[in-house]
Amino acid sequence: MSWQPDALTVSIWTVRGRSGRIPFACSPAQLDMLRRYRRGESDLVFRGGSWYLYATCEVPEPETFDPDGxxxxxxxxxxxxxxxxxxxxxxRQLNQVRHRNRRLRSRLQSKGTTSAKRLLGKLSGREARFAADSNHRIxxxxxxxxxxxxxxxxxxxxxxxxxxxxxxxxxxxxxxxxxxxxxxxxxxxxxxxxxxxxxxxxxxxxxxxxxxxxxxxxxxxxxxxxxxxxxxxxxxxxxxxxxxxxxxxxxxxxxxxxxxxxxx
Missing domain, CATH: 3.30.420 (Nucleotidyltransferase; domain 5)
Structure with a gap:
């Protein structure tokens, strides 16, 4: 695949040939990072009904300042x-969500049916995204x-x-x-x-x-x-x-x- 950041498009080689000029969306800060620091591979991921492109960016680590405490x-x-x-x-609010998910997981595990296992997989992904989003904010x-x-x-x-x-x-x-x-x-x-x-x-x-x-x-x-x-x-x-x-x-x-x- 290849990126065209100025045009906000990508060109991806598929099993059916090249699919060119596919538009993508990102924030101005992410676009600037793509232009300056993108290196190596990119991953195409289908999640929650949408396609995402994960680009690897090698950002040089700046010198830290001398802290005042x-x-x-x-x-x-x-x-x-x-x-x-x-x-x-x-x-309290975050813990309530975690406890509710734990109770739901316990009920699904006790059932052991195919549909329960499928729901467990979805719950696991939802919990991971919830934790990551909370950790990012904190x-x-x-x-x-x-x-x-x-x-x-x-x-x-x-x-x-x-x-x-x-x-x-x-x-x-x-x-x-x-x-x-x-x-x-x-x-x-x-x-x-x-x-x-x-x-x-x-x-x-x-x-x-x-x-x-x-x-x-x-x-x-x-x-x-x-x-x-x-x-x-x-x-x-x-x-x-x-x-x-x-x-x-x-x-x-x-x-x-x-x-x-x-x-x-």
């Missing part, structure tokens, strides 16, 4: 993401806020998150069904395009440690949503407190990595 991001169950600024993303808002305030983004290192977290069965299902790694990837690539630096930190004890005095204790978490320090009395939403600890670790991690680069 970090925006910490805590990933969780009740809220998919909570920032150190106190912003909580994708809470990632965009996080990166936009970091860019606006000249900060970097500090994320949890998600290695072993499913093995590390101890939860009740309903919460384990919720944890396993969400694409946390995808959210992290979306934040990373959107940040790279915006020149926003990203660091990954060890999340150990960020939920039990006090962001005010540093005291660590399981007793600091009287319930899932609350943090109340048993040492200094500081109280905050648990996700916000954890995100602030992640932000502090982001600053330290950035300083260590760049001190090593300067020494080299």
């Amino acid at each position: 970090f925006l910490g991001v805590d990933l969780g169950i009740a809220n998919i993401a909570t920032t150190s600024d106190g912003v909580r993303y994708a809470g 990632a965009k808002q996080i990166v936009t806020e970091a860019e606006r305030t000249s900060r970097g983004v500090a994320l949890e290192d998600l290695g072993g998150i499913r093995a590390r977290v101890r939860l009740r069965k309903p919460q384990r299902v919720t944890l396993h069904s969400w694409a946390f790694h995808q959210l992290g990837r979306f934040v990373s690539y959107k940040a790279a395009r915006a020149r926003v630096p990203v660091v990954y930190v060890d999340p150990a004890y960020t939920s039990q440690g006090c962001s005010a005095c540093g005291h660590i204790s399981k007793k600091n978490r009287p319930d899932q949503a609350t943090f109340a320090c048993t040492s200094c009395g500081f109280a905050e939403h648990a996700g916000v407190n954890a995100a602030r600890n992640i932000a502090v670790r982001g600053v330290a991690g950035w300083a260590v990595s760049h001190a090593a680069d300067d020494a080299a």
Whole structure:
């Protein structure tokens, strides 16, 4: 196949010969990217009754700026993401959709009929698109806020998150069904395009440690949503407190990595 971006058309070779001058639509920003960075293969995909062309673009990664602090991001169950600024993303409404889909999936699996399996396939695709769309929105808002305030983004290192977290069965299902790694990837690539630096930190004890005095204790978490320090009395939403600890670790991690680069 070949692209004609100025004419907004493509020419595709098929088993019946070449089908030339097929019109396509995209945003101005996507068209500019096609013109400047398209490389390699393109995939023709039929989805939801429409045809899509996925083009590979190799965009050079710009140099990141020197951040004025970090925006910490805590990933969780009740809220998919909570920032150190106190912003909580994708809470009750998103979880209601996820739980409804889980109940429907369970009913379809128990039937085991051909039509039920077909519906399960459709549900799986719908859930994946829903998660990707939600993650795109969350990632965009996080990166936009970091860019606006000249900060970097500090994320949890998600290695072993499913093995590390101890939860009740309903919460384990919720944890396993969400694409946390995808959210992290979306934040990373959107940040790279915006020149926003990203660091990954060890999340150990960020939920039990006090962001005010540093005291660590399981007793600091009287319930899932609350943090109340048993040492200094500081109280905050648990996700916000954890995100602030992640932000502090982001600053330290950035300083260590760049001190090593300067020494080299």
